Amino acid sequence: MSKLVIVESPAKARTISGYLGSDYSVEASVGHIRDLPQPSELPASMKKGPYAKFSVDIEAGFEPYYVIDPDKKKKVAELKKLLKEADELLLATDEDREGEAIAWHLNEVLKPKVPVKRMVFHEITPEAIARALDNPRQLDAQLVDAQESRRILDRLVGYEVSPLLWRKVSPGLSAGRVQSVATRLVVSRERERMAFVAASYWDVTAVFAKEKQDFSAKLTALDSVRVAAGRDFDDAGKLTAKAAKEGVRALGKDDAEQLAAALEGADATVASVETKPYTRRPAAPFTTSTLQQEASRKLRMSSRDAMRTAQSLYENGYITYMRTDSTNLSEQAVSAARSQIREMYGQESLPDKPRLYATKSKGAQEAHEAIRPAGDHFRTPAQVKGDLTASQFALYELIWKRTVASQMADARGQTASVRVNVGVAGAAGAREATFAASGTIITFPGFMAVYQESADAKRYEDRENARLPEVKEGEALRTLEAAADGHATLPPPRYTEASLVKRMEELGIGRPSTYAATISTITDRGYVDRRGQALVPTWTAFSVVRLLEENLPELVDYDFTADMETELDRIASGEERRIEYLTRFWKGQEGRLGLEGQVESLGDIDAKAINSIDLGEGVVLRVGRYGPYVQEEREGAEARNASVPDSIAPDELTLAKARELLDKSSFDGRELGVDPETGRKVLAKAGRFGPYVTDVPKEGEVALTPTGRPSKKPPKPRTASLFSSMALESVTLEDALKLLSLPRVVGDDGDETILAHNGRYGPYLTRGKDSRSLASEDEIFTVTLDQAKELFAQPKQRRGATAKEPLRELGTDPVAGVTVLLKDGRFGPYVTDGTTNASLRREDDPLTITPERAYELLADRRAKGPAKKPARKKASAKTSSKTASKSASKTASGKSASKSASGKASSSKAASKAASGTTASGKAASAGKASTKSAGAKASASKTGAAKTASSKAAAKKSAARSSAAAAAKDEK
Incomplete structure (x- = not known):
């Protein structure tokens, strides 16, 4: 037993x-x-x-x-x-x-x-x-009741509201208790950027010298009147009320240049020197939220990747549980950290008493420790480096540094601020200009010797930290040079994963364990695109958020969503009953409709209004079935429409940009000349998927079938997208004919012909069903057969991916006689000999897999032969x-009526969907x-497949003959 x-x-x-x-x-x-x-x-x-x-x-x-x-x-x-x-x-x-x-x-x-x-x-x-x-x-x-309540809430919201989005916005969309609020945050920030009006202002920087030492300082005042900086302007491009009340002066170009000219070689005097002690405390140990934020800032990891990596570290015994909103450390952890600090950094880096941290996140409730290295004695990064993958090591090192630093002494030093006055002899209507500079000297690094916390970028934060010479009040300085600089105020920064997680935590929306899933969901659902690390909402997200704001405002109200989390916490602590809370949410209570009543009481929602944004002067952005487009209503004439490319972010679609798109869309094409081989006219046009060239069939021209016989169908034009280096206004007939000749035959590789193409996702080569990307569009016309063969000899990579370094080298395969590598792929770790790939089984640990096990996996994979695609059959x-x-x-x-030691559950992944x-x-x-299809269904599927073979082949030929550029031209017409 x-x-x-x-x-x-x-x-x-x-x-x-x-x-x-x-x-x-x-x-x-x-x-x-x-x-x-x-x-x-x-x-x-x-x-x-x-x-x-x-x-x-x-x-x-x-x-x-x-x-x-x-x-x-x-x-x-x-x-x-x-x-x-x-x-x-x-x-x-x-x-x-x-x-x-x-x-x-x-x-x-x-x-x-x-x-x-x-x-x-x-x-x-x-x-x-x-x-x-x-x-x-x-x-x-x-705890089980709280989890089940969350699962049921998500099901009620999703299944009750999503059909509304399908009818009024687009099929396949979804609403969610947390995802809709997260989407609203991203959309609201983009609305701020769209409404933003930039203000221009100028400043002056001067370089002062004391003997052989010099330092730079910025103009802060003229005749004791403060000079405006970026933070003094609001998002409407005007001075803030506070700045206006203080009488702040905004410099223009002429005044700034006059001041810079007057400062050259002028005598300066130190007006004041102020020195203060500097102390900085370490950050608290990691919670789930702060780990995701720092992994994003420092390691460029998405929230999903950070949590997946942390999960693997936890399961293999390297860190403590990674879903927590507590900053507490156990006595064993504090003892381990202090012992390690003493050993590695000396007694002076260890404070007299252990540091204690209070959890500040709204609604924190989990009883775990902070995230830290596992064990009663921490393993250093150097001790585990050989056992971890690159991403695991980077995250472990981050956690180790943060934990150890949290128990170290403060960093100490001094800050010095210097003000310098310079006479400007009436330049810009002023007699005296005041400049300021500041600097910090760290005398004892303390925790900074191990770790410094990153921060989100701030608008107009003065990050200058000049190295200052030792000066005294009243001391004379020389002005070496001065320069005037023009600036424009910046719109509010878009959310990154780090700043969105931080904001959701501040508002009490969701829980640490749900942040990664929520961000993944709004990205996968097409509500958010990424530009680098920035999260950019799509136009579909604007429509969804507007529909919810105007018709079901509670579902995207930040406080209401946070209160839902509080109620779930109350259920978990036994202060609230599950059934009573769910009844209030669904049925409502006195003076407030529940979700059921809110949805049922909705009148007729104007889908056109929900999917429209007025850009001004009769131009409207609309979200249509085939994507966003701009429309201009014209009195006495047909409305003009133009698709909005995905490359244009919402805040970039100004009225001027919309008119530019409309003008290009109505452009009927520029005639480039005649193709000498076919006699067809060649045009350059603007289309939905970008500029392209096409030829126009001649009058009376007859199309031919693949067998060379006359076809009953009219001849089709050839089309080809322009290279990114080409412009619609300057493309030549020679360029167009080269593009229309594609795909180019590079040569024969045995039994297969290698072709060079220009596709929607860039230039590439094909050899039968295999393909490889080319580095540039020019290579389409220059790549040789030998170069193409060399490309096909290399392993295929996903589009946009760079080759990953192998995790480990496992020796030489006794059968294939080549080196076997352990790699991390899209679907998890696998072993490869360069030709055959074999995924690791569930019981195989990538950290401990042996060469013999790798050879066995590869042998099994070779024995199975190429993978066969299962036929689709209807059950x-x-x-x-x-x-x-x-x-x-x-x-x-049959469900148990009693829950003395019970509850129910669903996976967090399922809950997020x-x-x-x-x-x-x-x-x-x-x-x-x-x-579990029946034999009859199989037989039926087989007969159906046999009966449709001829039509399938014909359809395949027809599809192969139609290029993406031709489809684009058709859509445009």
Whole structure:
């Protein structure tokens, strides 16, 4: 007999099993085993009942209906088999709401007949596991209630509001309890940028000298009247009320240049010298939010990548649990940090007492520690470098530095501020100009020897920190030079992932564990694009936010959304009952409609108004079925339309830019000449997808079929997009004929012809079904056959990707005789010999995989041969209903009425997708549906495929003949 320990992930199971004896069997559930299904996946008998709309019975205490993920049925069977051989079950999932819910679902599905205990820990180390075994507890029903409430809230909001977006904005969109508010934040910032009016102002910088030392200073006042800086202007381009009240003077170009000329060689006097002691405290240890922010700023990691990397570090025992909003450190952690500081940086870097930090985030509730290196003695970055991938090492080093620095002494030094007066003899109407400079000298670095916290970029923050000579008040200086500089005020900066996470945390929107998923969702749904690190809202996001603001304002109200998180916290602490809160949210209460009543009371929403933004003078931006476009209504004439390219951000679409697009769209083309081979006229035109060239079939010209016979269809023009280096106004006939000749035959490589193309995503080569990108458009006409062969000999990369360094070299494969590498790919780690790739299995740890195991994986992959694409077949409704019915782990009537040690759950990933109705179980149920097709369906599919072969071939030929540029020209017409 043994004790069965169940955790979420295989990596976590491997690490923990190494710390436990032979009496313990450690297995992974691989995340959630069941969830709310999509209503379409419900059994046929339930599709017209109370569960039909949400898979939740609204009228019966918001009773959820769960199904086992079809992909997890085998896993559940394995766990049940192992449980029969065990005398105790230890549920060791993460100690948060999601982990508690996973444990509860396991308990409900496995129905153990042996004692069940809840085992919790915040780090995976031998000491922490031993403490957890000594202090088990029971399942926390209140945590499970809070998680289930969150899951049901997300389902209600997503399924009730998303159909409204489908009807009024665009099919396939989604709304969500947190994602819609995050989208509103990004849209609101872009609106500020669109309304922003730049103001111009000038300043003067002078260089002063004392003997052989010099320093620069900025003009701050003229005759004691302060000179305006960027921060003195508002977003309307005018002086702020405060600046106007102070009588601040804004310099123009003429005044600034007069002052710079008058300052050359002028005598200057030190008006004042002020010295102050400088002290800076270290930042608190990482929470989930601050880790995501710093990983974004310092490591350029997205929130999703940061959390994925942190998860792997936690599961392999390198850091503590990575989902927390606590800045507390345990006594063991403080002791470990102080010991390491003393050893590595000396006693003077160690404060007399340990530092304590208070959590400042709104609504913080999790009971974990801050994120720190695992163990009672921290491993230094140098000690773990050889065991981690590059991204894992970078994040571990960041966490180690932040943790150690948080317990170190303050940085100390001095700041000096100097003011210098210079006579300007009436220049710009002033007698005297005052300049200022400041500097900081660090006398004791303290924590700064290890780590300094990054900050978001600020508008108009004075970052100058001049090196100042030792000067005294009244001392004379020489003016070496002076220069006038013109400036324009800057619009509010767009959100980055770091600043958006910070703002959401300040407002109390969402929870640390949801930030990465929320940002991924609004990006994947097409509400946000990226420009470098900046998050730019799409026009679709403007329409969605406007619809919600005008019709369901509570759902995008920051305080209301934060209050929802507070209510979930109250449920978790037992201060609020789940059913009562959900009833208030859905049904409403006295004086306030619930979500159900708000949606039902909506009148007819004007979709055209929702999808329109007035740019002025009769020009309107509209979000249409095929994307955004500008429209100009003209009295007595047909309206002009022009598509808005994706490259134009919302704040860049000014009235002038819109008119430019309209003018280009109405441009009928510039005639370049006649093609001497075909006799056709060649034109240069502006299209939806950019400028292109085309030829015009001659009058009476007859098209030919592939066999050379006359066709009944009219001849088609050839089209080709211009290179990025070409301009519509200057492209020549010679350029056009070269473009229209594409694709270019580079040569034959054995049995295949290599062609050079210009595509939507840039220049590339094709050899049969294989392709490779070219570095520049010019290479389309210059690449040789040998160069092309060399490109095809290299491994194919995803578009826009750069080659990644291999994680490890594993030796020479005994079969292929070539070096085997371990690499990190799009779908996870894999081994490769340069020709064959083999993904690692769940039980394979990239940190510890042996060369022999790599050779075995490659041999198995070679034996299987090339992967075959499964044929698409249509499942019968009858079969899918049976599958969904069998997938259900319980029925509505069979749910336990008691929750003494219970609750329910769904995965955080599924919760983040609730708005679209796409859950883990929903997807899996759909997969199960496809895999249980009847023999009759297979036969039918086979007959249908045979009957359609001829038409499919014809369609394929027709599709191949149509280039993307031709499609663009057709859309334009």
